[in-house]
Amino acid sequence: MSKHPSGLEKLPRGIDLLHDPALNKGTAFTASERKALELEGLLPPLISTQQQQVQHIMNNVRRKPNNLEKYLYLIGLQDRNEQLFYKTLIEHLEELSPIVYTPTVGLACQEYSRVFRRPRGIFITKHHHGHIRSILRNWPYKDVRIIVVTDGERILGLGDLGSNGMGIPVGKLTLYTACAGITPNACLPVMIDVGTGNKGLWSDPEYIGLPEERLHGKEYDALMDEFMEAASKTFPHVMIQLEDFGNRNALRLLERYRNHYCMFDDDIQGTAGVALAGLYSALSVTGGKITDQQLLFLGAGEAALGIGNLVVSSMVDQGLSEDEALGRCWFVDSKGLVVGSRTDLAQHKRRFAHDFPFHRDLFSAVNAIKPTAIIGASGQPGAFTPEILQAVAKWNKHPIVFALSNPTSQSECTAQDAYHYTNGHAVFASGSPFPPVVVHGRQFVPGQANNVYVFPGVGLGVMASESTRVTDEMFSAAARCVADKVIREDLELGRIFPSLSRIREVSLHIAIAVARLVFARQLTAMKQPSDLPGFIKSRMYSPVYQTDPRVKTEAE
Numbered sequence: 001m002s003k004h005p006s007g008l009e010k011l012p013r014g015i016d017l018l019h020d021p022a023l024n025k026g027t028a029f030t031a032s033e034r035k036a037l038e039l040e041g042l043l044p045p046l047i048s049t050q051q052q053q054v055q056h057i058m059n060n061v062r063r064k065p066n067n068l069e070k071y072l073y074l075i076g077l078q079d080r081n082e083q084l085f086y087k088t089l090i091e092h093l094e095e096l097s098p099i100v101y102t103p104t105v106g107l108a109c110q111e112y113s114r115v116f117r118r119p120r121g122i123f124i125t126k127h128h129h130g131h132i133r134s135i136l137r138n139w140p141y142k143d144v145r146i147i148v149v150t151d152g153e154r155i156l157g158l159g160d161l162g163s164n165g166m167g168i169p170v171g172k173l174t175l176y177t178a179c180a181g182i183t184p185n186a187c188l189p190v191m192i193d194v195g196t197g198n199k200g201l202w203s204d205p206e207y208i209g210l211p212e213e214r215l216h217g218k219e220y221d222a223l224m225d226e227f228m229e230a231a232s233k234t235f236p237h238v239m240i241q242l243e244d245f246g247n248r249n250a251l252r253l254l255e256r257y258r259n260h261y262c263m264f265d266d267d268i269q270g271t272a273g274v275a276l277a278g279l280y281s282a283l284s285v286t287g288g289k290i291t292d293q294q295l296l297f298l299g300a301g302e303a304a305l306g307i308g309n310l311v312v313s314s315m316v317d318q319g320l321s322e323d324e325a326l327g328r329c330w331f332v333d334s335k336g337l338v339v340g341s342r343t344d345l346a347q348h349k350r351r352f353a354h355d356f357p358f359h360r361d362l363f364s365a366v367n368a369i370k371p372t373a374i375i376g377a378s379g380q381p382g383a384f385t386p387e388i389l390q391a392v393a394k395w396n397k398h399p400i401v402f403a404l405s406n407p408t409s410q411s412e413c414t415a416q417d418a419y420h421y422t423n424g425h426a427v428f429a430s431g432s433p434f435p436p437v438v439v440h441g442r443q444f445v446p447g448q449a450n451n452v453y454v455f456p457g458v459g460l461g462v463m464a465s466e467s468t469r470v471t472d473e474m475f476s477a478a479a480r481c482v483a484d485k486v487i488r489e490d491l492e493l494g495r496i497f498p499s500l501s502r503i504r505e506v507s508l509h510i511a512i513a514v515a516r517l518v519f520a521r522q523l524t525a526m527k528q529p530s531d532l533p534g535f536i537k538s539r540m541y542s543p544v545y546q547t548d549p550r551v552k553t554e555a556e
């Protein structure tokens with residue numbers, strides 16, 4: 001590296017170097033670096049290796065009294081020494097991802113105004129309408145490849161947090177870097193602050209956002225349209241990920257932009273990808289093909305419909321007609337089974353409204369349809385009752401039970417219940433983690449259908465191939481790749497997702513598949529590299545310290 005990672009020609013020295021998070025190595029600057037770079041005396045005598053620093057950071061993290069303190073400590077490290085932050089995170093991902101992302105990031109968002117120290121990302125408000133492009137140009141890094149954007153309306157399960165929701169794009173992009181090696185400078189978190197419906201925030205004098213009514217309708221759309229265009233023009237190869245938008249906007253914005261920009265919605269498509277991965281992986285236990293399944297979803301919102309739509313396109317890819325594939329996906333919403341005779345169905349549910357008798361409750365729908373899999377994305381804790389679990393176990397040797405609602409307290413059933421009421425035969429996955437359980441003397445480690453298995457790899461593939469679009473086909477391919485990486489040891493434990501410790505391998509596998517699709521579908525102006533896997537691997541950021549090039553030059 002002879003240029004600054006930001007693209008600046010001049011590399012800092014002395015105190016400016018120690019204050020530069022991309023280049024700072026703290027006590028790991030060697031004696032010759034200290035001499036050459038005007039650092040002597042600015043650091044204590046100790047010279048550490050990066051590995052010793054990682055251990056030191058973990059000791060400190062583990063000494064913190066609670067998860068929010070751990071989060072703040074790690075964010076402080078990210079602001080101070082980016083390479084050490086990522087090396088620590090990658091090496092301890094299973095322990096630290098619940099700190100830098102869910103569930104702790106939810107707590108951090110609730111406290112964001114109070115814990116806010118240093119800005120990271122761009123805040124665009126409704127008052128910036130008409131000059132969003134000039135605001136994006138204020139961002140110091142010019143080769144942005146991934147933007148995660150939210151308007152803060154539906155942060156995790158916490159509702160409308162307005163600008164406090166900025167913790168989500170920041171956390172998601174941290175995972176892009178840790179899990180798929182996207183260079184930190186290529187990542188831009190964006191908050192579109194259009195006000196908030198959370199009136200409690202209006203009266204909070206410390207609230208960092210706009211204490212105003214939330215914008216809706218045409219003005220909202222005009223602001224979003226301007227943002228999408230400005231971001232795509234300012235950063236020509238950028239992929240934009242929509243995150244935690246409210247129900248009334250998420251599906252709508254996805255349809256509005258998916259054929260015009262390189263973008264996707266993680267709550268819809270990322271969730272669908274990881275759930276489909278879970279289904280593919282479950283089939284290695286249950287036997288049979290995806291095209292043989294009867295899926296019954298509880299909930300017909302963003303997550304469930306996103307999964308249903310992706311399952312249908314995968315079944316069609318595997319030989320079913322669209323009508324046959326639709327006929328294998330059933331939905332129960334808050335009013336009952338989604339069927340053709342209902343007159344209260346929103347347009348996006350009608351695709352799945354079958355000509356079938358109406359059933360008001362899940363139990364009777366389950367008995368009428370006899371699904372091979374029940375998939376909960378309804379936010380209704382306990383909705384998969386013992387009777388329902390026993391019923392699906394009656395006609396399936398291995399019923400597939402996915403209780404995807406978050407957090408754990410909202411889960412449609414617990415891991416314990418899923419295994420207990422099916423005599424240990426269920427293939428279970430949940431949205432939030434459950435600890436291992438022992439049922440009939442056998443230990444099960446429940447899998448977590450975490451979107452992190454999918455979006456970083458898709459992002460890496462899109463970035464490396466300079467794709468102009470993100471397609472559903474990429475999420476189907478990603479689902480297969482995740483399932484490919486589940487090994488026998490995982491399945492023996494009842495875990496249908498790979499261990500998080502192997503996430504970079506999973507992401508690379510996805511990225512190669514996604515990039516192959518990009519070239520096959522001619523979604524890029526780039527020429528396909530002869531060694532695509534090698535090329536993608538070479539694009540992955542590694543947070544291992546390198547000797548400062550000026551030391552070699554000056555020593556010569």
Ligand code: NAD
Nearest residue numbers: 271299300301302303333334377378379404405406431449
């Ligand atoms: P949503 O609000 O869009 O959808 C919720 C759906 O549940 C609606 O269709 C609603 O009609 C239905 N519902 C509500 N009460 C019901 C009842 N009593 N019986 C049947 N259906 C009922 O929300 P969403 O974005 O689709 O998220 C749903 C859940 O899925 C959330 O808990 C979310 O945390 C979870 N989720 C999990 C993952 C994951 O595991 N990776 C990803 C995204 C969302």
